[in-house]
Amino acid sequence: MSARNNQANKAAARERLRVERERQEKKDRARRRLVVGVSAVAVLAAAGGIGYAVVQSNQPSAWESAAKATTVTAPKNTSGTNGTTVVVGKPAAKKTLELYEDSRCPVCSTFEQSVGSTVEKDVEAGKYKIRYVGATFIDDAATGEGSKNALSALGAALDVSPEAFLKYKAALYSAKFHPEENDDKFAKDSYLLEVADSVPALKGNAAFKKNVEDGTFDAWAMKMSKAFDDSGVTGTPTLKMDGKAVTVAGSDNPPMTVPEFETAIATALKG
Numbered sequence: 001m002s003a004r005n006n007q008a009n010k011a012a013a014r015e016r017l018r019v020e021r022e023r024q025e026k027k028d029r030a031r032r033r034l035v036v037g038v039s040a041v042a043v044l045a046a047a048g049g050i051g052y053a054v055v056q057s058n059q060p061s062a063w064e065s066a067a068k069a070t071t072v073t074a075p076k077n078t079s080g081t082n083g084t085t086v087v088v089g090k091p092a093a094k095k096t097l098e099l100y101e102d103s104r105c106p107v108c109s110t111f112e113q114s115v116g117s118t119v120e121k122d123v124e125a126g127k128y129k130i131r132y133v134g135a136t137f138i139d140d141a142a143t144g145e146g147s148k149n150a151l152s153a154l155g156a157a158l159d160v161s162p163e164a165f166l167k168y169k170a171a172l173y174s175a176k177f178h179p180e181e182n183d184d185k186f187a188k189d190s191y192l193l194e195v196a197d198s199v200p201a202l203k204g205n206a207a208f209k210k211n212v213e214d215g216t217f218d219a220w221a222m223k224m225s226k227a228f229d230d231s232g233v234t235g236t237p238t239l240k241m242d243g244k245a246v247t248v249a250g251s252d253n254p255p256m257t258v259p260e261f262e263t264a265i266a267t268a269l270k271g
Helices: 003-058 062-068 106-125 146-160 162-173 189-196 206-214 218-231 258-270
Strands: 086-088 096-102 129-135 238-241
Touching: 062 218, 086 162, 096 106, 106 129, 106 162, 106 258, 129 146, 129 218, 146 162, 146 189, 146 206, 146 218, 162 189, 189 206, 238 258
Parallel strands: 096 129
Antiparallel strands: 086 129, 096 238
């Protein structure tokens, strides 16, 4: 082989190596771009997912939105700002007993089971009216939303009639239906409707059922809860007449038996 041919062969070999090297580098660059592109998409997707989660976590709950609502649908048989004044009884009754309760409150349940029927009889007899103020603070203390949901359902009962409201309130506090404080049964519409089936005016009442399931009076319930918070009352049950607490003589405790209540209310009616 001549020197010239040998040099030509070497040059050809070097050219083939150069071409192959460039081809391989081109392939490597393409692969790197693909990896970077896929990684970027993954990062963006992850960031998007995190961003969505953050946005969702920052969204107000349905109850928070209800509390901030500027338009409030109040039940019938109410008055005052946002319908938060709930007075039941004969218009001719001169005195008004203010009753502050939280639907999940176990002490309220004890009070209602013991004294509730006496209060109803007094109201029917025209001894006094009652003004109901509903609270929801146990939802914060014990966690949950049963107090709020039950208060909204009470609004739906009040929308039917004051009598249905009183009977439903009594049913919610009854030994049969009232749950333990930490058992958030009232958060379930189905359970509230089960309780309502024990009240003739509410059983099979399509309008009542729809209002409970649609949360028609959720915003009203939150405004009522705010009225409780603004009242300065710190516990339930609390009873007041003419702005004065109705308590067992010589104590700050609410009357929890019929004799205690009758004595305390007789004193309050004279005041």
